Each structure stands twice: as C-alpha cells, then as structure tokens.
Amino acid sequence: MTKYKVAEHKTIRAMERDFLFLAAEKAIFEMDRPTRDLLGRWSEAGERTREEVTAWLVDLPEAERAELFEGLLQRRAIVPANGAAPHGPYVNASEAKVPLKTLILHVTEACNLRCTYCYQAEAGEREASGGKQAMSREVAQQAVDFLLEHSGPLEDLVIVFFGGEPLLNFEVIRFVVDLATEKAREAGKRVSFALTTNGTVLTDEIARFLDEKHIGVTVSMDGVQEVHDRYRRFPDGSPSYEIILPKVKALLERPHSRPVVARVTVAEQAGRVREILRHLIGLGFLEAGFAPVTTGHPEFQLDEAAMDQLLEEFKGLAAEFVEAAKEGRFLGFSNVIDLLVSFHQGEVMNYPCGAGLGLFSVDPEGRLYLCQRFTGQADFRMGDIFEGFDRERLARFRLEAEISNKQECKECWARTICTGGCYHEACVREGSHLKPNLHYCAWIRKWGEVGLQAYCEIAAERPEFLDMLSMSRGYPPQTDGQVEEKGGSSNEEE
C-alpha cells in the first residue's frame, strides 16, 4: 500500500484564517478548518496510507473524503512517502539555451567617491583595463548589438548603467539609450534602462534626460546625514551628503516618468533603518531598499547583535507595511515588497539570481562577467562581446551553481526564497561563490517567516494589493481565484 506524508510546509495563522506554505513548491493556500486539522494530525502521525487517513474522516460523506484526499494530492500538500519529493518546474540551464535579457554596462570604472566599505576596492587584482577606464562608443555599440543578437525570443530587454559612477560618462549613456532604442525598434523589441548613481554629478540636464528617456534611477544613499557621511566620502575624506542633497532633491522634485529609488548600504546603525526609511521617503524617494554591506573586513561587517537589530527594524517596517496595505496605502520599503512579490509569484528557482543566466556585466573593454559585482575579476569572466560567450566556462558555472549542489539548502524550508543567496556575498564571506551563504541562513529564515505572515495578512484582507505590488515589479495581475473577503462561502464553518 502506498503511503503518503504531508509535504514540507509552514502553517500561518493570519486574520483568524489558516494558510499553508508548501516549501518545495513555494505555493500558498488557504485552508479550511477540517483540512488544517487533518494536516496537523497527519504531520504528527507521519506516513499513512490512504485508507488509514480516510478512516479519520468518518464525519465526512465518502465522496467528500475522496475529494479531500485527491485535492491534497493534486496540490502537493501530501506526497508519496517513498520516492523523490516532487519539486517545481526546474530548468537545466546548462543545456537549455538561456536568452540574454539584461546587460549591465560599466560605462566607466572611475568614481568620484571613495566609500570606505566599497567592494570594488576590496576585489583586489583586477584585470588590466588597458588604461581605458571609460567605455568607448565602439564598445557600447557592440554591447547593444550583442544584447539584441543574443536575446532570442525575448521582446523586453534591459540595459543597466553602472560603474564606477556611470554619470561620469554621461555622453556614452546618452549614445547607448538612443542607439539601443532605435535598434530594438528595428528588431521588434523594446529596451528599458536603469541607472545606479551616487548622485554627486546630477544636473538639470541629466535629470531632464532621465525623465524623457524613462530611465529608472537608483541613488546610493545611506540615509540621514551622519549615517551617510560615515562611509560615503570623497577621496580627500570630505563628506558627500551636503553635496548630493540639493541635487537629489532637484531630481526628485522634477516630474519623473520612472520611479526614483534609494539603495542603502547598512554598515552600522542597523537599529536606525526605520528612521532612515522615513528620511528617504520624506525626501521624495518612492522606495528605499536596504542591504548589509558585503565585505570581508570584520571592521565593517554587521555582527550578530547588529543583524538581530536589523531584523527587528525590518519586522517593524513589515508590520507598518501590512497596516498601510490593509488601507490600500503604499509604504516604499523595497525589501518587504520584493519578498511579498516573490511569494505572490511563487516562482521556484534553482539559481539565486539571473547572473550568468540571462544577466551579465560588461566592463569598459567589452569583457563579460557574471554580474556587476564580479566585474574585473578574471575568475568570473565569461567571454567578451566581440568573441562571444566562453561557452565552456558558462556551462560549468550553470552546472555547479545549481541549488541541488548546495547540500545545506536541501534541508531548509526557505530554499525557494533565497536559493543559497548572492554569489558575490558567498564569495566574500564563505570563500566560494558556489557555497550557500551560511552566515545569514538563520536570518533569512526569520525574515522569510515575517514575510509569509505579512503576505497572508494582506491576502486575507486586501488580495488585490498583492497584484498591484507584482505589477509594480513587471508581473501581470492574477485576477482570478483571489482569496475571498471575509464572509465568502469557501471558508465558512459548517
């Protein structure tokens, strides 16, 4: 007799309703009470045959018992006890031809700031840039062609301007935007653009250009003045906050066709995240996203106490976000938005990000790297835009980086949320980009729980809000099959 068990899961109680998160599937269901009780009992009992479980359901008519069992099996809430656990629609990217979607162009390697925590400075030996710190028009043009040539059936492509400080090479940015827009139109495709800047060289002219060309802008800003100026300084050591503030304000006050968001590196003051978010939103940013600094230097690393503080701050903001969402208001806390959208889409990934799949970075010489964080590091070079991808190296990377190689991840319920985490972070902290980021596993699991709770509370109260968030991240709405409002017939007790 085939035995079945309850699939690896988390249960969530939100707004007096019960939800089920299937860890392997990243699927979220609402449970009625009999199902919740059944799954609870079954989880404790372990492996059981269909007959054994059906015998627990004597109160139900026979047809309903069968329906309940089959419904659970179809939705993979229960799985056969022997045999491999069913999993999501994994793609073997080493064999499949993955089309190129995103190129990150390092239009210059030069930067006018010398932020003390910057990973660029820590990367050590960089490949010789041949004296060319800035990308030429020839290289830029080839990069555009390379993107279009390798984009396969994709119609919506992305070019990101990165650096150094990309606006130090504004001429090439302007050149690429016009060229790529035109060439994409000829090819029946569209390219959207994004730019990450430190804000120091913004002008009216640049701001007008960013608006006219619909360029999404991310400003690296660490928040209130004293926190920002702690690390973000000019080469002479002078602070940058007062320099960028009027420029950023001018940018934010202008009409902008695409959102302008802030990116905060948390190097200390982990306990001031809420204050910093309020400050940045007060300045006019649509959103702000926070990330602990990536560094091998213990001096800058957040210690355990600081990470705990960070989690408390995030929890507080998640709660604020949920309260706002229930009233249909938006709070621009990027971290929780990204997490909620990832739950809403429920995409099961076998790689933590698109690096080396549909996304690559290009240095001023035209060399291709895994992503912008690895630019200049020979070990992570994946060919160049003139000769093409280094297919052999790329195939090996895709094979090795796949999550099934990460033993620790197999046992973790949150594997579909982080998939081992950032390659660059792992490279710096764990010694290899192929290792899972064990130093923040516990943190991610706690944050995942916070996110699940937040997700279910919003799903119970205002499900359309989750659709809206997803649309802000470029996903289509999921109009059918929403969780019904309270009082809906599906969840009434009988």
Next chain:
Amino acid sequence: MKKSKGLKAVNRRAKRLEEREVFGMEEIDIMTGMPIGCTTIFDTGWETNPRPSTPIGNCVSSARDFTTCSGPCWWPAQTPDAITNFNGFHNQCLAIERDWRNLNYVIKR
C-alpha cells in the same frame, strides 16, 4: 479546474498546481512503473484504476476513453473527440460519472 473544498489557492504557484492535470499519468510517482496505454500492448493487470482519483477502482480504460485520450494512445477508435468528430461531447456530458448516458451513440455525421 477542480476546486477543492479544503484548500484554496492564494498565490500564482498554488493556482498552477490547482489547474494541474492530475488525471494524466505523468506526475504521480506511484504510476511510474505503469505502462502508458497503447494499442500494441494489452495491459493486463492494469484493469482497475490505481490512481487516487475518480473513478476510484473503475476500469482504467473506461476512464481514459472519456477523459484522457486525445492522441494516438489507448483504443483510439473509442476516444470521443479524436475519431468521431463529436468535438463538443463535453457540452452534453459535463460530469462524466453522472452524464455519460447523454452521450448515447456517437455517430459520425
């Protein structure tokens, strides 16, 4: 899509699982040892439905004839929509277990 009383899909992945065709053979581990129907094999020992799905314990072929076959597999001459041109059979037969009598004789016109 089959709605379950007990679980209601909330996110996109859950909705996809809900729409998943479980009646087909491909995804259930317990089925992997079973031959997939084909006219060249007389699948002895597979007469009753081993799936945890309706019609429970029924003759497999009866179920497959009506709802599963649409290609070249399993007694194609008896597949309602592939051979008979009775493409709209499901309009008369919304729930196969209940309405199968409505099919009457399917005659190619």
